[in-house]
Amino acid sequence: MAIVFAQENDLRVEDYAEVLRNCAMRHKRPVDNLDRLEEMLRGANFIVTAREDGEILGFARCLTDHAWVCFCSDFAVKESAQRRGVGRGILETCWRLLGPRIGFTLLSERDTVGFYEAAGMTRWEAGFYRTREDKS
Template sequence: MTAQSKIIYAREPELDVAEFRRVLVESTLGETRPVDDDARLQAMLSGANLVLTARLDIEGRPLIGVIRAITDFSWVCYVSELAVSQSAQGVGIGKGLMD
């Protein structure tokens, strides 16, 4: 990833479990998450009422970051995970997801 790479941020309530797992593992959060349990990962995604993603704007739009959160969409937002693939860390993806 280069500093000039365009990032697409979006709300993705139907994020694929395999993509979620890959970013958790690539970010090192996979060391403390149930990445070998598809049903639990799906429950984690389904239980969040806000899933935000960061994708590279290139063919295939690879996922490089994700936030999973609970919010009232008015005042409070609790972030459960903020994961960014190690190859994309240090260029502001996490800040972009939080913004």
């Protein structure tokens, strides 16, 4: 069956957690704290998913002002679905839905930089972050 890419701002926390538990970010997100994950989902205003036969394969969880920029705070694809065009399809769906006026930015793990560059994104080396103290 075909992979379906769509905006899904009402993504269920169970689907969100399933992808996180089955990707490289599983150690960097509170995957067993559904209340915290629910807060994270509700704070987003632009979510794009990939599904196959209804099964969640991946997502981009973002914040946007719909006027200038979109920040992707989580981008994840299940390890079992990688190398099938899922990640690129999610990115391209985000960009198509946002349109050409909206910039798209994210932070990448070092080992995924090549994926984003191959997808046509430009590396930006002037980014900063402050580590959170509460990781639960």
